[in-house]
Structures are given as structure tokens and as C-alpha cells.
Amino acid sequence: MRKALMLTTVVIGALTTGVWRAPAPISFAAAERVRLRAHFDSVERELRARDVSGLTPAQRAARARVLNILHTYQVRGVFPRNTDFPDRDVPVFIDWRGTRCGFAYLVEQTGHEDLVRRIAATRNYARVPELKDDPEVGRWLAQNGITLAEATRIQPTYGCGSPRGDCAVAGAVPPASDGYKVATGVAVGANVATFTLNVLNTGISRQAGGIASVGAGTIGIIAGASNLGTSGPRGTLGLLNTGIGAASLALGAVRLIGNGHAGTPSPVSVAPWFGTRSTGLAARVAF
Numbered sequence: 001m002r003k004a005l006m007l008t009t010v011v012i013g014a015l016t017t018g019v020w021r022a023p024a025p026i027s028f029a030a031a032e033r034v035r036l037r038a039h040f041d042s043v044e045r046e047l048r049a050r051d052v053s054g055l056t057p058a059q060r061a062a063r064a065r066v067l068n069i070l071h072t073y074q075v076r077g078v079f080p081r082n083t084d085f086p087d088r089d090v091p092v093f094i095d096w097r098g099t100r101c102g103f104a105y106l107v108e109q110t111g112h113e114d115l116v117r118r119i120a121a122t123r124n125y126a127r128v129p130e131l132k133d134d135p136e137v138g139r140w141l142a143q144n145g146i147t148l149a150e151a152t153r154i155q156p157t158y159g160c161g162s163p164r165g166d167c168a169v170a171g172a173v174p175p176a177s178d179g180y181k182v183a184t185g186v187a188v189g190a191n192v193a194t195f196t197l198n199v200l201n202t203g204i205s206r207q208a209g210g211i212a213s214v215g216a217g218t219i220g221i222i223a224g225a226s227n228l229g230t231s232g233p234r235g236t237l238g239l240l241n242t243g244i245g246a247a248s249l250a251l252g253a254v255r256l257i258g259n260g261h262a263g264t265p266s267p268v269s270v271a272p273w274f275g276t277r278s279t280g281l282a283a284r285v286a287f
Contacts, residue, residue, distance in 0.1 A: 059145030220245020
């Protein structure tokens, strides 16, 4: 028994801390920053590679300036969060903190702050193609050598990372996905099944039962360790996976080590008694 506990402790420790360390879950804010920086970097490269020979010298100069501003915006990495649509990503000209979207930032930095504020006040969630009937927007595009399609390409959507509308909190961790919930259900089910089969001695050999428990327990620990310490449903599911997996792994280790001493009664037993005093019925379950 002592050897089994020592082996279990070493295996669990190796999986959760030393040999295998799951990466900490990235916050929604950090993931958004990575996504949006990649988007604007891609757009900048794409627009710089376009053939602008058909533009006037003034338009080419203005276009180059706009793309330099876009580069600054991308490097700066301060992007809006659309808290008014918590269940989906939607464009936003100016968010609740006053942060400008990519297109709005370009327009404002080229001297048209009034235009940006007017659009934010009247059509804050409009996509660029919806602004094609705005004369001021049309003039800005023409002056800066930017087409409507290119302006549309510049404008991304923005999310907030929470279906409950509380995503204004910086660094909010996304809720548990449906896939992770299903994975948790499968892992927990496998662990409970192997644990039950081993405890009840349903005819399965000690070696087979031990191997099944160790395998299911390891899967549970791996599935749960990456979310330990995370708040909300992800943390709860991570704790559930890890706890049940550890118990199943410990049981499997006990049975595998005990398999080497098949002729020796196991010192570990579970002895629930069923029935009543009058019947004297009892069931002793050993593993």
C-alpha cells in the first residue's frame, strides 16, 4: 500500500507540475490583442503591395501616411471591446472606454475627429460598406487613395469574451466551451466506470482493472490540470477532472502493485454492510 501511494504521488506530481506542465489559459484580452495585431499587420502588408500607379501623387502620399498611421495603431495594440454585443463580434467605432477602432483611428488621425464622433453618435456599430452613402466618408476615401473595399478590409469586428455582458472586466477568461464540457463528461464517466468496476470486483482481473483505472485517471488529470486555478466554470470542471482522475489513478496503482502479490490478502478493503441486523447480510468488497 505504501509503495502504491508513493507511486501515485510521483505520477500525479509529474503530470501536474514537473515533467508535464500545462500552459496557463490565455485571457480573452490577450488573445484579442494577438488576433487584432495579426489582422492589422496582414492588412497593412496587403495594402502596401497594391498597385497605386493610377492614383495622383497627392493621393499616393496621403495613402502612405494612412498606412503609417495604421502601422502605429497595430504596434500600439490598444483596441476596443464591444460590450454591447456580448454574444457575438460586431464592429464598433468608439467603445465605452473611448477607444477607437482601426478605421476610426485612421480617420481621426488625419484630422477628421468630428466625422468620427458623428458616426459614433449615430451609427457606432456600422460596417464600412454601410457608410458608402456618407459624403464625408466618400471624400475621405478619395483624398487618401483608399477604396471602399480596402476600408472594409481594414475594419475588423470586436468582441468582449463573455456571454453575460460582464466583459468590461479586463482579462476576463472565456467560459468553458461546449467541447471542454463534453470532454469533461467523457473523462469523468470513464473514471467513474473504472472506479466502480474495480471496487465492486465485477470479474475483471486486477491487472486489467488497474490498467484501465490508471489510463482513465491520467486522461482526467491531463484534461483538468490546464484549468486549475481558473475562475468560473472552467476552474470547476478542471478541479472535477483532476480530482476524480487522481482518485482513479491511485486506485489503479494499488491494484497493479497488489497484482504482484496475488496470493497475499490485500490490506486495502472497503467493507460496506448491506441489509439489517436481523438478516445478517453483509458484503465485503476487497481490491
